[in-house]
Amino acid sequence: MKGLVQIFKLSFSQKRSAYLTIVSNFFYVIFNLISLILFIPFLNLIFKPEGLIKITQMPAPSWINREDIMGYFGDKYDYEMGQFIIEYGKIGALAFICVSVLIAFFLKNLFRYGAVYHQSYMRMAVVRDLRYNLFKKAICLPIAYHTDERKGNLLSRMTSDLNEVEIAVVYLLEIIFREPIAVVISLGFLFYVSVPLTLFSLILLPISGFLISKIGKSLKRTSVQGQEKMGTLLSLIEEAIGGVRIIKAFTAENTILKRFTKENNKHQELTTSAFRKKDLASPLNEFLGAAIMVGIVWYGGSLILEDKGTLNGEQFMGFIIVFSQLLRPISGIANGLTSFKKAEASLERIDEVLDIKDTILPAKNPIEKTTFESEIVFNKVNFSYKETQVLKNISFELKKGKTIALVGESGSGKSTISDLIPRFYDINSGEILIDGINIKDISIPQLRNLISIVSQESVLFNDTIANNISFGKPDATSAEIEAAAKIANAHEFIKDLEHGYATTIGDRGNKLSGGQKQRISIARAVLADSPIMIFDEATSALDTESEKVVQKALDNLMSNRTSLVIAHRLSTIRNADQIIVLKQGEIVESGNHDQLIAEKGYYYSLCQIQQLV
Numbered sequence: 001m002k003g004l005v006q007i008f009k010l011s012f013s014q015k016r017s018a019y020l021t022i023v024s025n026f027f028y029v030i031f032n033l034i035s036l037i038l039f040i041p042f043l044n045l046i047f048k049p050e051g052l053i054k055i056t057q058m059p060a061p062s063w064i065n066r067e068d069i070m071g072y073f074g075d076k077y078d079y080e081m082g083q084f085i086i087e088y089g090k091i092g093a094l095a096f097i098c099v100s101v102l103i104a105f106f107l108k109n110l111f112r113y114g115a116v117y118h119q120s121y122m123r124m125a126v127v128r129d130l131r132y133n134l135f136k137k138a139i140c141l142p143i144a145y146h147t148d149e150r151k152g153n154l155l156s157r158m159t160s161d162l163n164e165v166e167i168a169v170v171y172l173l174e175i176i177f178r179e180p181i182a183v184v185i186s187l188g189f190l191f192y193v194s195v196p197l198t199l200f201s202l203i204l205l206p207i208s209g210f211l212i213s214k215i216g217k218s219l220k221r222t223s224v225q226g227q228e229k230m231g232t233l234l235s236l237i238e239e240a241i242g243g244v245r246i247i248k249a250f251t252a253e254n255t256i257l258k259r260f261t262k263e264n265n266k267h268q269e270l271t272t273s274a275f276r277k278k279d280l281a282s283p284l285n286e287f288l289g290a291a292i293m294v295g296i297v298w299y300g301g302s303l304i305l306e307d308k309g310t311l312n313g314e315q316f317m318g319f320i321i322v323f324s325q326l327l328r329p330i331s332g333i334a335n336g337l338t339s340f341k342k343a344e345a346s347l348e349r350i351d352e353v354l355d356i357k358d359t360i361l362p363a364k365n366p367i368e369k370t371t372f373e374s375e376i377v378f379n380k381v382n383f384s385y386k387e388t389q390v391l392k393n394i395s396f397e398l399k400k401g402k403t404i405a406l407v408g409e410s411g412s413g414k415s416t417i418s419d420l421i422p423r424f425y426d427i428n429s430g431e432i433l434i435d436g437i438n439i440k441d442i443s444i445p446q447l448r449n450l451i452s453i454v455s456q457e458s459v460l461f462n463d464t465i466a467n468n469i470s471f472g473k474p475d476a477t478s479a480e481i482e483a484a485a486k487i488a489n490a491h492e493f494i495k496d497l498e499h500g501y502a503t504t505i506g507d508r509g510n511k512l513s514g515g516q517k518q519r520i521s522i523a524r525a526v527l528a529d530s531p532i533m534i535f536d537e538a539t540s541a542l543d544t545e546s547e548k549v550v551q552k553a554l555d556n557l558m559s560n561r562t563s564l565v566i567a568h569r570l571s572t573i574r575n576a577d578q579i580i581v582l583k584q585g586e587i588v589e590s591g592n593h594d595q596l597i598a599e600k601g602y603y604y605s606l607c608q609i610q611q612l613v
C-alpha cells in the first residue's frame with residue numbers, strides 16, 4: 001500500500017499527462033463496453049427480425065420494479081429496431097449495426113492509444129526526474145559517501161530500480177482509474193442480472209486474491225536481494241574494466257573471472273527465482289479464473305435447472321460473458337499490485353540515497369570571502385574518518401605566496417590534510433583559518449573557489465580539450481584557454497593534434513599520455529586562477545621525462561601563488577619554503593630542506609632512502 005501511495009505521488013507530479021491518461025482510459029472502458037453490447041442488436045436482427053417488426057407501439061415507461069425496467073428497455077429497443085427495419089429494410093439495418101460496431105471499435109482504440117500516448121510521457125518524465133534527483137544527489141553527496149559506498153550501488157539505483165518504478169507508474173493509472181471503472185460497471189450488471197449468483201461469485205474471488213498476494217510478498221524479498229546483487233556485479237565489472245591493465249599484468253584473469261562467476265551465478269539464481277515467482281502469477285491466475293468459472297457454471301446451472309424463475313438461460317449467458325470481462329481487470333489489478341511491491345522495494349533503495357544528509361553543513365550566516373590575503377592556519381587540528389584518529393594535533397601556518405610541502409610515509413595523513421582545506425571532510429576539533437576566518441564560516445562555493453587542486457590522477461571528461469581546460473571557468477575565451485595551456489606547457493602538443501583544442505579526448509582522456517593529461521589538468525588550474533594551490537603527488541605517476549615537462553608547468557603555476565604540495569619524490573620539494581614531516585598523523589619535524597638535513601632526523605632518513613643525501 002505504501003508503494004502505491006508513493007507511485008501515486010510520483011505519477012501526479014506530471015498532472016497534465018496523468019489527467020489526460022485517466023480521461024482517455026475512462027472513455028476506453030466505456031467504448032469497450034459499447035462495442036460488446038452492440039453485438040446484441042446484431043444477434044437479434046439475425047435471429048428474430050420478425051419479432052422486432054411486430055412491435056408497432058412504443059411501450060409506455062414503467063419504473064415499478066427491476067423486471068419492469070428491464071422489460072421497458074428491451075421493448076423500447078425492439079420497437080426502435082423494428083421501425084428502422086421497416087424504413088431501410090433488413091440489409092439497411094445490418095449495415096447500420098456494422099457501421100455502429102466499427103465506430104465503437106474505432107473510438108475504443110482511439111482512446112486506448114490516447115491513454116498510452118499520455119502515459120508514455122508520464123512514465124518517462126517520472127523516471128527522468130528521479131534519475132536527475134539521484135544524479136544531483138550523487139554529485140552533491142559528501143566525499144565520504146563515495147569512498148564508503150560502492151559506485152555500483154548508485155548505478156543500479158539509476159538503472160534497474162528506476163525501471164521497476166517505471167513499470168509501476170504504467171500500472172498505476174490502469175489500476176486506479178481504468179480497471180476499477182470496468183469492475184464497477186461489470187459488477188453493476190451482474191448484480192442486476194442475479195444477486196445470489198453474483199454474491200456466490202464474489203465469495204470465490206478473495207481466495208484467488210489471497211494466493212496472489214502471498215506470491216507478491218515473497219517476490220518482493222527475492223527482488224530486493226536480486227537488485228543488491230546487481231549492484232555488486234556492476235561494481236565488479238567497473239573495477240575489472242577500469243583495472244584491465246593490472247589484471248593482465250598480473251595474469252589475474254582467472255582470479256577475476258572466478259569472482260565474477262560467483263557473483264554472476266548468485267545473481268542468476270536470485271533473478272531466476274524472482275522470474276519464476278512472477279511468471280507463476282499468470283498461470284495461477286488463469287487456473288483460478290477457470291476454477292471460479294466452473295463454480296459459477298455449477299451454481300448458476302443448478303439455479304436454472306431447479307427452475308425457480310430467478311434466472312433464465314439468456315440471462316445466464318449474459319452473466320457469463322460479463323463475468324469473464326470482470327476477471328481481466330481483476331487480474332490486471334493483481335499484476336499491478338505485484339509490480340507495486342517491487343517498485344516499493346526499489347523506491348526504498350532510491351530514497352536511501354536521496355535521504356542521505358550532507359555532513360558538511362554550510363555556514364548559517366556565511367562571511368563574504370572572495371580573496372586570499374595573508375595566511376592559512378591549522379590550529380591543533382584533530383581528525384578521524386571513522387573511529388581511528390588519522391590526524392593528531394596538527395598546527396602550521398602557510399603564508400601567502402609561500403609553498404609548504406607535506407612529506408611522510410604512505411598513510412601518514414598527507415592527503416587527508418589537503419582534503420580538509422576545501423572541506424571535503426570536517427575536522428573533529430581545532431580550527432582551520434583562512435585570513436583569520438574559520439573555514440566553516442565561509443560559504444562552501446566561495447571557499448572552494450579560492451582553491452585549485454591538481455592530483456596524481458588527472459580527472460578529465462569525455463569532451464574537447466578546450467572544454468576540459470575551461471571546466472572551472474566555462475565563459476573563458478579561446479585566447480585565455482590558449483594562454484593557460486601555454487603556461488602549462490601543453491600548447492605545443494595540443495596544436496599538433498588533428499583538431500587542436502577542439503579534439504575530443506575520449507573516455508577519461510584515454511587518447512592522451514599521462515603527462516599530456518596532467519598538463520591539461522594544470523592548464524585548467526591556471527585558468528581557474530585560484531590563489532591557493534594544492535598539488536597531491538601531481539607528478540608521481542609520470543616517467544622522468546614527462547615529469548620534467550610537467551614540473552616546469554607546475555613551477556609556472558606555483559609562481560606567485562600559495563601552494564601546499566604533497567610529494568613522495570623528495571627531490572621535487574627541495575625548494576619549498578617549509579617542509580612538514582608527518583608520521584602516523586603527527587607532525588614530527590618541520591623546517592626547510594637544509595635545516596631538516598642538518599637535523600639528521602626522520603626527514604634525513606627519508607632522503608637517505610631516496611638517495612638524495
Ligand SMILES: Nc1ncnc2c1ncn2[C@@H]1O[C@H](COP(=O)(O)OP(=O)(O)OP(=O)(O)O)[C@@H](O)[C@H]1O
Nearest residue numbers: 147385386390408409410411412413414415416417
Ligand atoms: N576515506 C577514508 N576512509 C577511512 N580511512 C581513510 C580514508 N582515506 C584515508 N584513510 C586512512 O587515513 C590514513 C591517512 O591517509 P592519507 O591518504 O591521508 O595518507 P597519505 O599520507 O596521503 O598516504 P599516501 O601517501 O599513500 O597517499 C590512512 O591510514 C588511510 O588508511
